[in-house]
Amino acid sequence: MNGPYIGQAACYEVTVAPPADRSTRARLGELHLTHGVVETPQFMPVGTNATVKALSPDDIRDTGASIILANTYHLYLRPGHERIARLGGLHRFMDWDGPILTDSGGFQVVSLGDLRVVDDEGVTFRSHLDGSIHRFTPELAIAVQEALGSDIAVAFDQPVYPSSPRALIADATERTHRWAERSLAAQRREDQAIFGIVQGGLDPDLRAASTRFIADLPFDGVCIGGLAGDETPPQRDATLELVTDLLVDDPRPRYLMGLGSPADLLEAVHRGVDLFDSVMPARVARNGQLWVPGGRLNIRNQRFLDDPEPIQEDCPCLACRRFSRAYLAHLFRAKELLGYRLATCHNLTFTLDFMTRIRTAIRAGTFPAAMTGLRARAGRVSGGEGAVKSA
């Protein structure tokens, strides 16, 4: 293991390295950024539009979050990155004084699949808001992120679904590499870190080549992209193993983009991932799914209407401290806004607490053994039998 990574706008130090017996690659670290320190492994709540949906900055802080994610493409379209810059930058705009990572807008290349055309120079989008045409390039993606003033910018990439034809994946991966170089070349700010993104789909050769290529560039961190798609869990794990294997002596943080169910987090930490983001805990919360040890509650179920218990007995979140399941069930049926807020507070608190438990186990040197208990706590929050009778 190499020493700490010292960059201009980011430093990363592994404080507890994986055990010599290689029973896990899980590691503990500290990521120092312009707006603060992030303990890793860490989960970043997603605040696409300069807000974690339904939460105030105080709410976000109360969930235990230390760093959040915002989106370049969305803020470019509305309210406009230049406007945010004039108003003092993204931190001031949204009153979040902790670290922020901005996604480059690359994900919108897949999520807005019907509204864009890709060429070697960049991507032409048709705005999902008003249909207007916009041209995104690596240079623009960096310029927008510099205007926003995030702690970590991310190179513009072209993700594809893992199930895509090999030729398409090869093409997109090659393009992602060119765009990574251009993103680096476009960078001007010295107080902003920049991460590069590995693509390559599920193909071992493409993925390995992409990992080597991106890791050879002077990025401050390595993102593992293209994985929260239509791959199976074994495919995902295999791809993660491959990437983290190649990065095993790399001193920089590794960030798995887009995965965030508790089980996903655990398996990826085990394979050496340091950073995560996902919409999942917040989105499913808004849709009535509350995460508890061992699984999930569908708060819309009739049985909760008379349930005086908190969502989760020992949870410190706003919802669990002060309200009953019955109240949450009522709020959801009435479609009251407070319901979405409380549910989001809870799922994010659960997720951040889960990360804390992971870090605690790594620090104590009990991580691989602790996985059994953590797997049980993660339960199933997706894919069938996951509902908990009375957690």
Added chain:
RNA sequence: GGGUAGGUUGAGCAGGUGGUGAGCUCCGCUGACUGUAGAUCAGCCGUCUUCGACUGUGGGGGUUCGAUUCCCUCCCUGCCCA
């Protein structure tokens, strides 16, 4: 007491003036959701042996080959008059 408008599957409705009412919106139930075009979407939501079948338009009776529809009667509800 007289008049009038009604009674449709948990709720609210649509439709239906002699030959297919299981159609809509709620409610309810289940599932999905992973770098947020998502506080959203999908399925189910009378019964059963569920790729289908059966029952069902307030109760009873009548006319008819056939009635939710036409006739008689009763019950219930809203409104108006006394």
